[in-house]
Amino acid sequence: MDEEPAGRRGRRRLWTRLGLRARVTLLFGLGALVLSVLMGGLSYLTARHFLVSERQNASLHQAYVNAKLIRSTIHGSTAIVPLLAAADSGTAGSSSLLYDAFDGKWYVRSISVGQGALPPALRRLVLSGTPATQSFQLDGDPEFAVGVPIPSVGAAYFEVFDVSDLRGTLRVLALALVAAGLVTTVLGAALGRSAASRSLRPLTGVSRAAMAIAGGELATRLPRAIDDPDLAGLTGSFNAMVDQLQERIEREERFTSDVSHELRSPLTTLSTTLAVLEAHRDELSEPAQRALVLLGDDLRRFGRMVGDLLEISRSDTGSADVALEEATVGELVRQSVATSSRTLPGGGAAPAVDVHPSVAHAWVRVDKRRFERMMANLLENAALYGGGATTVRARPGPVGPDGRSSVRISVDDAGPGVPPPERSRVFERFYRGQASGQRGAGTGSGLGLALVAEHARLQGGRVWADEAEGGGARFTVELPVEDEATW
Amino acid sequence: MSGRILVVEDDERIRSSMRLALEGEGYEIDEAASGEEALDHFSAQPPDVALIDLMLPGMDGFECCRALRRQSAVPIIIVTARTDTHDVVAGLEAGADDYVTKPFVSKELGARIRALLRRARPVEDERAGSLDFGDYELMPDEGVLRRADGTEVHCTRTEFRLLCELAANPNKVLSREQLLDRVWGYDYFGDGRLVDVHIRRLRTKVEADPALPRHILTVRGMGYKLVP
Numbered sequence: 001m002d003e004e005p006a007g008r009r010g011r012r013r014l015w016t017r018l019g020l021r022a023r024v025t026l027l028f029g030l031g032a033l034v035l036s037v038l039m040g041g042l043s044y045l046t047a048r049h050f051l052v053s054e055r056q057n058a059s060l061h062q063a064y065v066n067a068k069l070i071r072s073t074i075h076g077s078t079a080i081v082p083l084l085a086a087a088d089s090g091t092a093g094s095s096s097l098l099y100d101a102f103d104g105k106w107y108v109r110s111i112s113v114g115q116g117a118l119p120p121a122l123r124r125l126v127l128s129g130t131p132a133t134q135s136f137q138l139d140g141d142p143e144f145a146v147g148v149p150i151p152s153v154g155a156a157y158f159e160v161f162d163v164s165d166l167r168g169t170l171r172v173l174a175l176a177l178v179a180a181g182l183v184t185t186v187l188g189a190a191l192g193r194s195a196a197s198r199s200l201r202p203l204t205g206v207s208r209a210a211m212a213i214a215g216g217e218l219a220t221r222l223p224r225a226i227d228d229p230d231l232a233g234l235t236g237s238f239n240a241m242v243d244q245l246q247e248r249i250e251r252e253e254r255f256t257s258d259v260s261h262e263l264r265s266p267l268t269t270l271s272t273t274l275a276v277l278e279a280h281r282d283e284l285s286e287p288a289q290r291a292l293v294l295l296g297d298d299l300r301r302f303g304r305m306v307g308d309l310l311e312i313s314r315s316d317t318g319s320a321d322v323a324l325e326e327a328t329v330g331e332l333v334r335q336s337v338a339t340s341s342r343t344l345p346g347g348g349a350a351p352a353v354d355v356h357p358s359v360a361h362a363w364v365r366v367d368k369r370r371f372e373r374m375m376a377n378l379l380e381n382a383a384l385y386g387g388g389a390t391t392v393r394a395r396p397g398p399v400g401p402d403g404r405s406s407v408r409i410s411v412d413d414a415g416p417g418v419p420p421p422e423r424s425r426v427f428e429r430f431y432r433g434q435a436s437g438q439r440g441a442g443t444g445s446g447l448g449l450a451l452v453a454e455h456a457r458l459q460g461g462r463v464w465a466d467e468a469e470g471g472g473a474r475f476t477v478e479l480p481v482e483d484e485a486t487w
Numbered sequence: 488m489s490g491r492i493l494v495v496e497d498d499e500r501i502r503s504s505m506r507l508a509l510e511g512e513g514y515e516i517d518e519a520a521s522g523e524e525a526l527d528h529f530s531a532q533p534p535d536v537a538l539i540d541l542m543l544p545g546m547d548g549f550e551c552c553r554a555l556r557r558q559s560a561v562p563i564i565i566v567t568a569r570t571d572t573h574d575v576v577a578g579l580e581a582g583a584d585d586y587v588t589k590p591f592v593s594k595e596l597g598a599r600i601r602a603l604l605r606r607a608r609p610v611e612d613e614r615a616g617s618l619d620f621g622d623y624e625l626m627p628d629e630g631v632l633r634r635a636d637g638t639e640v641h642c643t644r645t646e647f648r649l650l651c652e653l654a655a656n657p658n659k660v661l662s663r664e665q666l667l668d669r670v671w672g673y674d675y676f677g678d679g680r681l682v683d684v685h686i687r688r689l690r691t692k693v694e695a696d697p698a699l700p701r702h703i704l705t706v707r708g709m710g711y712k713l714v715p
Contacts, residue, residue: 264568264589265500265568266500267589267590268498268501268504268589268591269504270590271590271591271592271593272501272504272505272508272591272593273507273508276504276511279511306590323680325679326708327708328708331664363708368678368679
C-alpha cells in the first residue's frame with residue numbers, strides 16, 4: 001500500500017504546490033458549483049413540470065369547451081370553418097381541426113396544421129371514440145394536441161396547441177439559473193479565499209515571530225489567543241518551543257561566561273606571575289632567561305587565543321554587543337594603526353598610513369573596540385605571513401544600492417600574497433592553507449581573520465582579500481559612510 | 488610610587504600573584520576574598536585605590552563598588568573577564584573610575600593605578616582659583632565643587648578632573664580622546680565609554696534634568712563641551 005501510483009503522487013504534489021489559500025478557494029468554489037448545479041437542476045425540473053402540466057390542463061379545458069361549443073352549434077353542414085376560427089380565437093397559437101365521420105372529411109382552419117400534422121396514434125385513438133392527448137414536435141416546435149370525439153354529431157374535434165412560448169420561458173429560467181449558479185460559484189470561491197486568509201492570518205504572526213527570533217530577538221512570543229481554542233494550541237506550543245530555545249541559548253551563554261571566568265583566572269595568575277619573573281630577569285641564569293622568553297611568548301599567545309575564542313563564541317550565540325559611535329575615518333585609521341602597531345609580534349615598523357582627503361573627514365559608525373581589534377588583527381596577519389604591513393589606505397568606496405556611500409580601508413603587505421583559491425577561505429576559523437608550513441615562532445590564534453570578518457559584519461561592513469600592487473596581499477574592509485544629511 | 492591597594496578577588500592565586508607584582512612596585516596590599524570582607528577592610532583602613540573583581544561570590548563586584556562609592560570617593564578599578572559593553576558600562580555606572588580586562592598585563596594595571604593616584608592629588612597648575620558655571624563654583628586647588636548656596640557636591644576624583652577640564656575650556660568642544668588623555672592620564676585609544684559614563688554620572692550631579700542637560704552638552708560625533 002506504500003506504493004502510490006506515480007500519477008496520483010504527481011497530482012498530489014501539484015495539489016500541495018497550489019498553496020493552502022488556493023486550495024481552500026478551489027474547494028469552496030467547487031462546492032458552490034456542485035451545490036448550485038444541484039439546486040438549479042432541481043428548480044428547473046420542478047418549474048418545467050409545473051408549467052407544462054398547468055399548460056396542458058388549460059389546453060385540455062379549452063379543447064373540451066371548444067368541443068362542447070361545436071357540438072351545440074353544428075347542425076347540418078353550416079359553415080364549419082368560421083366555427084373553428086371562433087374556437088381558435090379563444091387561445092393564441094392553437095389550431096382546430098374537425099373530422100366529419102359522415103362524409104369522412106377533415107375541416108381545417110390553418111393551412112400549416114393539417115390532419116397530417118396530427119400524430120397517427122392520437123388520431124386513431126380519438127377516431128375510435130376515446131379522448132386523448134399527446135405532446136409532439138411539429139417542424140421542430142413543441143406542440144400539444146388534444147382530441148375529443150363528439151359521437152352525437154358523428155365527428156371528432158382536435159385542437160393543436162403551440163407550446164413553443166413555454167420553451168422560451170423555460171430557456172429564460174435556465175439562463176437565470178445558470179447565471180445564479182456562476183455567481184454562487186464565484187461568491188463561494190471568494191468566501192473560501194477570505195476564510196483561508198483569515199485562518200492563515202495567525203500563521204503570518206507566527207512567521208513574523210519566527211523571523212524575529214531567528215534575528216536574535218529571543219524574547220519574542222506570540223500573544224495568547226485565549227478566546228480561540230484552536231489557536232491556543234499553536235500559540236502554546238510555539239511559545240513553549242521558544243522558551244526552550246531561549247533557555248538553551250542562555251545556558252550556552254552562561255557556559256561561555258563560566259568558561260571565560262575559569263580560563264581567564266589562571267591566565268591572569270600566569271601573566272601576573274610572569275611579569276614578576278620578568279622584573280627579576282637579571283637575577284636568572286641564561287637558560288632560565290631563554291625559557292622565560294619562550295614562556296612569555298606562548299602565554300601571550302594563549303591569552304590572545306582564549307580571548308579570540310570567547311569573542312567568536314559570543315558572536316555565535318548572538319550575545320555579542322556592539323556599541324556604535326561616530327568617528328571620522330582619518331582619525332580612526334591613524335589612531336588604531338598607531339595603537340595596534342605597538343603590540344605587534346616582532347615589533348616591526350609601523351606601516352605608512354595614506355588617507356584620501358575625500359574620506360578623511362567622512363563619518364562612520366563603528367564600535368571603536370571592534371574597529372581597533374580588526375585593524376590589529378589585519379596588521380598582525382600581515383606581520384605573521386606577509387613580512388609586515390607596508391601601507392594602510394583609506395579610499396572612497398562605491399555607492400551602495402541604498403544610496404549610501406562607503407569607505408574602503410585596506411592593509412597591504414609585501415609578502416607572497418594569498419593565492420586566489422584561498423582568498424575566501426582565509427576567513428574561515430583555524431584555516432591555515434599555504435601558511436601552514438610557516439607555523440614557526442609567531443603564529444596567531446587561527447581566529448584572527450575570522451574575527452575580522454565577524455567584526456566587519458557587526459559594524460555593517462565586509463572584508464575580502466585580493467592582491468596588492470607588487471604581488472603582496474591586500475585585505476580590504478568596506479564600511480558604510482554615515483550620511484551627514486541624516487544628522 | 489607608594490600607596491595602599493585593596494585587592495578584592497575571590498581567586499586566591501590571582502590575589503597572591505597580584506600581591507607579588509604590586510608589592511614589587513612598592514605598594515602595600517590588602518586582600519579581600521569577598522565584597523563583605525572588602526567593606527570591613529575599607530572601614531578598618533581606607534586604601535588609596537581599590538581593585539574589584541566583578542565576579543564575586545555573595546555580594547557581586549557591582550554591589551561592592553556601589554557600597555564603597557556610597558561612603559567614599561576612593562579611586563576604584565574594576566577587573567572584568569568580559570570586554571564588551573555591558574559589564575564595563577555597568578561597572579563604570581556603579582562608580583568605578585577605570586577598568587582592566589582579565590587576563591591583564593601587570594604593566595598596564597600598574598600604569599592605571601599610578602594614573603589614579605596622580606589624579607587623587609589636588610590639581611597643581613596655573614588654573615588655581617575658581618572656575619564657575621551656572622549655579623556652581625569649582626575650586627580645582629581645593630578639590631571642591633559647591634552650589635551657589637554653599638552646599639558641597641560630592642564627586643569622585645575622576646569626575647572632578649573631568650569637570651575641571653571641561654570648565655577650564657568653556658564653550659570649547661573636547662573630544663573623547665582629548666579627555667581620556669588629559670583626565671585618565673595615559674594615551675588610550677578605543678574606550679570612549681569611560682568618558683561617556685563619567686559624563687552621565689556628572690550630569691546627575693550638576694544638571695537639574697540629566698536627560699536635558701544645560702551645562703554639559705554632547706556635540707555629536709565630536710565630543711563634549713561645557714556651557715556656563
